[in-house]
Amino acid sequence: MALKANLLVVDDELIVRDSLDKWFREEGYDVTVAESAQDALTKMAAKRFDLALVDIKMPGTDGVELQRRMREIDPEMLVIIMTGYASVETAIAALKNGAYDYVSKPFDPDDIAHSVHNALSHKRAEQENVRLRETVASVVRPQEIVGQSAAMVRVFEAIQTVGPTDATVLITGESGTGKELCARAIHAASPRHYNPLVVIHCGALAETLLESELFGHEKGAFTGAQYRKKGSFEVAEGGSVFLDEVGDISLKTQTDLLRVLQEREITRVGSTHPIQVDFRCIAATNKKLEQLIEEGRFRPDLFYRLNVFQIQLPALRDRKGDIPILVEHFVRKFSASMNKRINRVSPAAMALLDRYQWPGNVRELENAVERAMVVAQEPEIREEDFALRLPLAEHQPRTLEDIERAHILAVLEDCKGNQTLAAEVLDIDRVTLHNKLKKYGWKRVTADVL
Amino acid sequence: MSLIQLLPFGSTAAETLSELRAGLEREFAVPCEILPPEPEPAFAFNLTRQQYSSTEILAAMLKRNTPAKWRLLGVTPLDLYIPILTFVFGEAQLPGTCAVVSSHRLRQEFYGLPADPRLQHERLLKEAVHELGHTLNLSHCEDYQCAMAPSHGVEWMDLKTSRFCGSCRLLAPACGALNASR
Numbered sequence: 200m201a202l203k204a205n206l207l208v209v210d211d212e213l214i215v216r217d218s219l220d221k222w223f224r225e226e227g228y229d230v231t232v233a234e235s236a237q238d239a240l241t242k243m244a245a246k247r248f249d250l251a252l253v254d255i256k257m258p259g260t261d262g263v264e265l266q267r268r269m270r271e272i273d274p275e276m277l278v279i280i281m282t283g284y285a286s287v288e289t290a291i292a293a294l295k296n297g298a299y300d301y302v303s304k305p306f307d308p309d310d311i312a313h314s315v316h317n318a319l320s321h322k323r324a325e326q327e328n329v330r331l332r333e334t335v336a337s338v339v340r341p342q343e344i345v346g347q348s349a350a351m352v353r354v355f356e357a358i359q360t361v362g363p364t365d366a367t368v369l370i371t372g373e374s375g376t377g378k379e380l381c382a383r384a385i386h387a388a389s390p391r392h393y394n395p396l397v398v399i400h401c402g403a404l405a406e407t408l409l410e411s412e413l414f415g416h417e418k419g420a421f422t423g424a425q426y427r428k429k430g431s432f433e434v435a436e437g438g439s440v441f442l443d444e445v446g447d448i449s450l451k452t453q454t455d456l457l458r459v460l461q462e463r464e465i466t467r468v469g470s471t472h473p474i475q476v477d478f479r480c481i482a483a484t485n486k487k488l489e490q491l492i493e494e495g496r497f498r499p500d501l502f503y504r505l506n507v508f509q510i511q512l513p514a515l516r517d518r519k520g521d522i523p524i525l526v527e528h529f530v531r532k533f534s535a536s537m538n539k540r541i542n543r544v545s546p547a548a549m550a551l552l553d554r555y556q557w558p559g560n561v562r563e564l565e566n567a568v569e570r571a572m573v574v575a576q577e578p579e580i581r582e583e584d585f586a587l588r589l590p591l592a593e594h595q596p597r598t599l600e601d602i603e604r605a606h607i608l609a610v611l612e613d614c615k616g617n618q619t620l621a622a623e624v625l626d627i628d629r630v631t632l633h634n635k636l637k638k639y640g641w642k643r644v645t646a647d648v649l
Numbered sequence: 650m651s652l653i654q655l656l657p658f659g660s661t662a663a664e665t666l667s668e669l670r671a672g673l674e675r676e677f678a679v680p681c682e683i684l685p686p687e688p689e690p691a692f693a694f695n696l697t698r699q700q701y702s703s704t705e706i707l708a709a710m711l712k713r714n715t716p717a718k719w720r721l722l723g724v725t726p727l728d729l730y731i732p733i734l735t736f737v738f739g740e741a742q743l744p745g746t747c748a749v750v751s752s753h754r755l756r757q758e759f760y761g762l763p764a765d766p767r768l769q770h771e772r773l774l775k776e777a778v779h780e781l782g783h784t785l786n787l788s789h790c791e792d793y794q795c796a797m798a799p800s801h802g803v804e805w806m807d808l809k810t811s812r813f814c815g816s817c818r819l820l821a822p823a824c825g826a827l828n829a830s831r
């Protein structure tokens with residue numbers, strides 16, 4: 200059965216063009232005809248086609264060369280080569296150049312109908328496959344955002360409220376607070392969740408690259424643009440676009456972005472044809488956009504467009520009550536991936552994590568737990584598994600004994616565990632150092648991890 | 650559509666024509682008349698292919714200036730083709746007033762099987778309804794039982810019926826009597 204598709208028929212013979220045009224229209228396809236290679240390329244510039252039927256023998260540019268040029272312009276378009284002079288050589292040449300199929304004129308009606316249908320089904324299956332993979336990668340289970348604190352409960356409520364709508368969301372919060380996870384949860388809670396979530400890390404790309412990434416580009420739009428490329432807003436058709444670190448984009452790109460958000464249409468770099476796009480915008484920043492506006496580095500109108508609904512993610516130091524369940528979550532996660540049977544964290548270790556200020560927020564905690572899991576002995580993570588990796592907060596009140604212990608261990612580490620040398624540096628005798636190390640529970644066996 | 654005229658090209662059996670007329674009157678709920686036969690359309694014969702061009706036969710039929718509400722259906726036992734395909738069972742204007750159908754490849758004998766006049770009549774009716782559907786601006790239908798389902802071989806034709814599905818009936822506004830009859 201005919202799939203809805205745009206076909207391009209390229210043949211220099213009028214009677215062939217007319218026959219195929221009429222026959223495929225009866226089959227339910229949208230058909231455009233071209234009388235030459237140049238005509239075909241002109242029509243490709245104005246319209247996107249799913250499949251082209253190309254005559255191999257035409258005056259000027261022949262079908263094999265045209266097929267090569269078509270692939271450069273639109274690698275996704277399928278090509279079926281038609282010929283009146285069936286030969287193995289031409290068939291091989293066509294297929295080697297990427298043709299999907301090869302048919303001899305005149306066609307058996309059943310054969311050509313199946314050939315076109317199979318080609319389109321194959322293309323649909325490939326597109327569906329890509330879309331499903333993107334969807335699977337983008338869908339997040341709600342339990343991946345962990346927290347029971349009042350601040351996090353407010354975040355969950357906000358996600359539940361705004362998720363099912365089409366409203367633009369601005370997620371703010373320090374680095375490592377889980378802005379991307381939050382964006383994924385919003386997308387997962389929306390009716391768009393069967394369509395892609397496209398993530399763009401704005402800060403990681405140079406201005407020209409970001410422009411091409413967002414809006415796509417035509418072949419030859421700039422040096423290195425060898426192929427036509429869809430932009431993120433096109434790829435996200437029907438889904439969501441997550442603009443991470445939106446505060447880092449240039450004023451020029453901000454202007455283009457504002458236009459996309461207002462008009463819901465994009466123009467590829469190097470093109471003049473606007474393309475309608477359907478997406479939901481989720482943006483995130485760890486910067487104070489209001490301050491950037493005052494400094495003239497961020498457009499206020501773009502800020503108002505993005506800031507329709509704001510979700511403020513709390514810093515981990517402001518929700519320390521969530522640390523135990525976050526640690527439990529990460530321990531469970533890494534136990535599975537590392538195949539290590541660790542099922543608890545010692546109270547002393549937990550107290551240490553509670554004292555730390557976590558400037559890198561949840562991401563830093565996750566990394567700390569992962570590293571601790573590597574060195575920890577089953578079945579428990581102990582304080583030492585963290586202590587040697589994580590500096591204590593500078594402004595945390597500490598006892599004289601804590602400071603002495605940390606200083607002695609640091610000197611001992613510098614001396615690579617050599618107690619005689621460490622005693623000399625500390626200007627105490629070796630017996631005193633030995634007694635202090637005994638008091639602090641230091642054992643030579645753990646020196647390996649110093 | 651208020652009248653269907655059957656125009657035989659060449660020698661189509663009287664029984665085949667009367668069966669087709671009865672079937673079309675039943676399916677479209679409009680009167681159907683059989684016109685005096687035309688000779689074999691030598692002007693449409695292709696010596697190399699040994700087949701008749703359905704497009705040229707249609708062009709000749711168009712000269713009769715059939716009224717917009719009537720349909721003129723050519724019926725022939727000759728093998729039809731269009732330049733790009735090895736054969737066609739029929740061809741129609743999409744939309745328009747004229748269509749032509751061939752019984753040549755609808756016969757079991759063509760495939761080396763014993764003759765089956767009843768099956769041939771059924772196939773011819775299905776093909777005639779299909780081509781007349783194109784004149785009503787219907788394109789091919791996804792319902793495999795619908796008369797507008799594509800059938801590029803007799804095995805596909807035998808799967809479908811001579812009736813339009815509900816969607817095609819709704820899409821054919823000129824076929825008011827057809828809608829009312831279902």
